[in-house]
Amino acid sequence: MTFDPAERVRKVPPSGIRRFFEIAEERDEVISLGVGEPDFSTPWAARDAAITSLEQGKTSYTANRGKRELRVAIADDVADRFDLGYDPDEEIIVTAGASEAVDLAFRAFVDPGDTVAIAQPSYISYEPGVTFAGGDVLSVPTTEENEFRLTVEALADAGAADAEMLVLCYPNNPTGAIMREADLEPIAEFAREHDLTVLSDEIYAELTYAGEHTSIATLEGMRERTVVFNGFSKAHAMTGLRLGYALAPADAVGAMNKIHQYTMLSAPTTAQYAALEALDSCADEVEGMVEQYDRRRRFVLSRFREIGMDVFEAKGAFYCFPEVPGGWTAAEFAEELLREQGVAVVPGDVFGEGGESHLRISYATSLADLREALRRIEAFLEEH
Amino acid sequence: MSEREVLELLRENARYSTADIARMTGLEESEVEAAIEELEAAGVVRGYRAVVDLDKLEDERVRAEVELNVRLDRETGYGDIAERLARFPQVKALRLVSGDYDFDVEIEGDSIREVSQFVSEKVAPIPEITQTVTHYVMTSYKENGIEFDDGDEDDRLSISP
Numbered sequence: 001m002t003f004d005p006a007e008r009v010r011k012v013p014p015s016g017i018r019r020f021f022e023i024a025e026e027r028d029e030v031i032s033l034g035v036g037e038p039d040f041s042t043p044w045a046a047r048d049a050a051i052t053s054l055e056q057g058k059t060s061y062t063a064n065r066g067k068r069e070l071r072v073a074i075a076d077d078v079a080d081r082f083d084l085g086y087d088p089d090e091e092i093i094v095t096a097g098a099s100e101a102v103d104l105a106f107r108a109f110v111d112p113g114d115t116v117a118i119a120q121p122s123y124i125s126y127e128p129g130v131t132f133a134g135g136d137v138l139s140v141p142t143t144e145e146n147e148f149r150l151t152v153e154a155l156a157d158a159g160a161a162d163a164e165m166l167v168l169c170y171p172n173n174p175t176g177a178i179m180r181e182a183d184l185e186p187i188a189e190f191a192r193e194h195d196l197t198v199l200s201d202e203i204y205a206e207l208t209y210a211g212e213h214t215s216i217a218t219l220e221g222m223r224e225r226t227v228v229f230n231g232f233s234k235a236h237a238m239t240g241l242r243l244g245y246a247l248a249p250a251d252a253v254g255a256m257n258k259i260h261q262y263t264m265l266s267a268p269t270t271a272q273y274a275a276l277e278a279l280d281s282c283a284d285e286v287e288g289m290v291e292q293y294d295r296r297r298r299f300v301l302s303r304f305r306e307i308g309m310d311v312f313e314a315k316g317a318f319y320c321f322p323e324v325p326g327g328w329t330a331a332e333f334a335e336e337l338l339r340e341q342g343v344a345v346v347p348g349d350v351f352g353e354g355g356e357s358h359l360r361i362s363y364a365t366s367l368a369d370l371r372e373a374l375r376r377i378e379a380f381l382e383e384h
Numbered sequence: 385m386s387e388r389e390v391l392e393l394l395r396e397n398a399r400y401s402t403a404d405i406a407r408m409t410g411l412e413e414s415e416v417e418a419a420i421e422e423l424e425a426a427g428v429v430r431g432y433r434a435v436v437d438l439d440k441l442e443d444e445r446v447r448a449e450v451e452l453n454v455r456l457d458r459e460t461g462y463g464d465i466a467e468r469l470a471r472f473p474q475v476k477a478l479r480l481v482s483g484d485y486d487f488d489v490e491i492e493g494d495s496i497r498e499v500s501q502f503v504s505e506k507v508a509p510i511p512e513i514t515q516t517v518t519h520y521v522m523t524s525y526k527e528n529g530i531e532f533d534d535g536d537e538d539d540r541l542s543i544s545p
Contacts, residue, residue, distance in 0.1 A: 017543050024542040034543040124545045173545075295393075295408040302407040344542055365538075367397075371404070 012128045016350035020334065024344040031373045032344040033361045036173065038237040038318070040292075042274065043285040046236065049277030050270045059269055064261040065253070066094025066245070067272050073279040074245055082205065082215050084228065090250035093257050094267045094275075098203045098231035098244030103129050104256040105199050105227050105246065109165065110135035117160040118167045119150040121174055121348055121355030123201065126167050138163055141354035144312050148177035148321065148354070152186045160190075165197045168216065171204035171316025174351045174360035176297075178316040181214040188219040198226040203244070204317040206235035206286060209294045213316075217247070227252055232271075234317075235286050236278045241271035293318050296363040296370055303374040304361075307381060318364040321348060324357055325381065334359060340383075341376040386411050390419040391428065398432040435528045445492060446520065447476075448499050450507065452487035453515040462486070465512050474502050485517070496520060 017034070024030050041047070053059075065071065071088035078084040086092050095101040102125065110116060112134035118126050120139050130137050140158040142148045150168065160166065168187070170179040179187075191198050198216060205213040217226040231244025244267075246256060297314065304311040304322045311322035324333040330347035337343050348355030363370060389409045393400055402420070406413045423429040438445045454465055462480050469489065470478050477490035489507070493499040500518070508516050525532055 015545075017545060021541065021543040030542060032542040035540050036544040037540060039538065039540070298410055299404065299407045302410075346543060367400075367404070367408075 008132055008134060012131050015124065017124070017346055020338065020344060020346060023335070023338050027338065027342055030338070030342045030344050031365070031369050031376070033363070033365065033370075033373055034344040034346045035362050035364055037239040037364065038234060038289065039364045039366065040237040040289050042236065042238050042241065043278060043282040045281050045285075046238065046274040046278040050241070050274040053270055053273035058273065062266045062269050062272060064257055064266055065092065066267055067276070070094060070272050070276045070279075071245075073276055077279050078228075078230070078247060082202075082213060083218050084215055084247060086247045087250070091253055092245055092247055093253050093260060094243065094245045094272065095231075095260065096244070096264055096267045097233060097239075097242040098201065098229045098246075099125060100242075100260075100264060100267075101227075101229050101231075101244050101246035101256070102126070102199065102201060103132075104259050105229075105248075105252075106130055106133040106135065107259050108252070108255040109197055111164075114165065115163040116165040116167060117155065117158065117163040117196070118352070119154075119169070120352030121148070121172075121358075122167070122169045122351055123173045124351060126169075126201075127352065130167075135165075139353040140166075141352075142175075142177070143354060144321075144323065144358075147312055148172060148175040149179050149183050150187055152190050155187070155190055160196070161194045163194075163196060165199065166191055167199045167201070169201040169203075171202075171208055171213070172319075173204065173317055174319050174346065174348060174355065175312075175321040175358075176314025176317050176319040177312075177321075178208055178210070178213070179216075180211065181219070184214060184216045184219060188216055188222050191225060192221050196225070198222065199229070200226055201229045203229060203231055203234050205230060207290060207293060207318060208316045209290075209297060210315045224249055227256075232275050232278055235289070236275070236282060237289065238271070238274060238278065241274055242268055243271040243275050293363065296365075296367060299367065300361060300363045300370055300374070303370075307374065307378040309377075309381070318362055320361050320363065321355075321358045322361060324359060325384075328357075330355070330357055330359055336384075337377065337380050341380045343373045343376050343380075386415060387419045387423055390416055391423055394420070394423075394429065394432075435530050437524065437527075437532050439523065439532075443494075445494065446496055446499050447524075448491045448503070448521060449519045450487075450489040450491055450503060451485040451515075451517040451519075452489060452507070452513055454486050454512045455514050456512065460512055465510065468510060469507065472502070472506060474499075474506075485515075 071092045075088040106129045110133040114135045115138050116130045116135045117138040117140050127137050140154050200216050217223050217228050227248040229246050232238040309322045314320040324330050334345050334347040346360040348358030393405050402413050402416045405416045474491050476492050479488045481488045
């Protein structure tokens, strides 16, 4: 017999980055600016706590929503840094990466036929997540003119007034865009007016290089309709430990937990110990990493400008999003650059509408590699 | 303010070019140069040296950490003793420390014999020095914040979302 995937699985196209991954893997001496995770190792104190927990045999399940101690630490942390107030007992759920939390939210709140508006370009998992949950995706493109911030005009033009849900990711993967309080206010108003549930993926919140991150959930009337996602992957360089969380009103977290308890039971226990230590003692290291990213950000932006590529001033995450020169599509440029110069980047159209003609450049790599990669890109431009 | 940022970068890697420091800080190259000159003139930056893993050198170099105890008198202070010791080129680092001994001296030479001779003939005879304890460095794992292991390979997937 052959397996016949379900309709909702067939509907999702294969990942657009797969092909680049294959070329990159077979070529020697590739410098990759295509990596969506930190180049730093998890702060040692957090790793040490994980090791100690293993030595002590702490390898059983935890409470479905995560160790209470960790939820309390998360509640304190988000209150302290982002002015978000959530009850550790009722309004926080710890998950296997923020990705799991996003998936839980889609499955908990999207009914078949519901429309989910997604500000794009954005992280590649939202669209499939909506499809797997039986919903319909509505792309809401953002533009370079608006520094890839979502606008009410774009929402209205796309028809998001009739949607049930809106997905935001700021600081943004892949553009590096951020949205300030003043940018979020009109979006919040639109969401209230049209009764949209908002999923706000704030996994890069700590990596904000100009001013402070504002969560849309802190705006008036938004807490009750927003699910906030964050985690330890980016700021604490813990991607492989798989630990994230969602913050939302009790009924929302309850619904998400219903799925979580039957599918995941609890987030990885070892990672929970690492996360607890990360919140407890690794603030300086996080600050140090943020400082490093910021320097590299400025370096990369100024190098792109020097070699004549148009790039907007990305202020968050660890990405920038230059435009490919006229006559190229992003995919052609990326593929030729990889074949000829051995520099891997991801074409922007992979991330949805608004991403075409751009490249996602990750600067989560050493300055030496960034310097060499930019030298190669410069050589590539000179040859074409 | 710009000096602090420039200093931080130089402490991270003294070989960053002024152009790269300018790119990373958003300063003009001329401002970076001025900041470096100021740091040097004020004696904040005292020099630039490579951090070397001596084990990787073909010519063997020997390093020792020497603990010194001294007895001060009315005419002689720590500074006077330090001045005498610091003049020897074999002395690579010299610090006054708290605890069981007074000075922590780092000495480098071509052989154990050479270092031992230096300690017994040049250091120990200084009248104020009452005791020396010499520790030869066997292996160095980290110097100036740089780890000497080579296990820092990037094992991330070359492309990830």
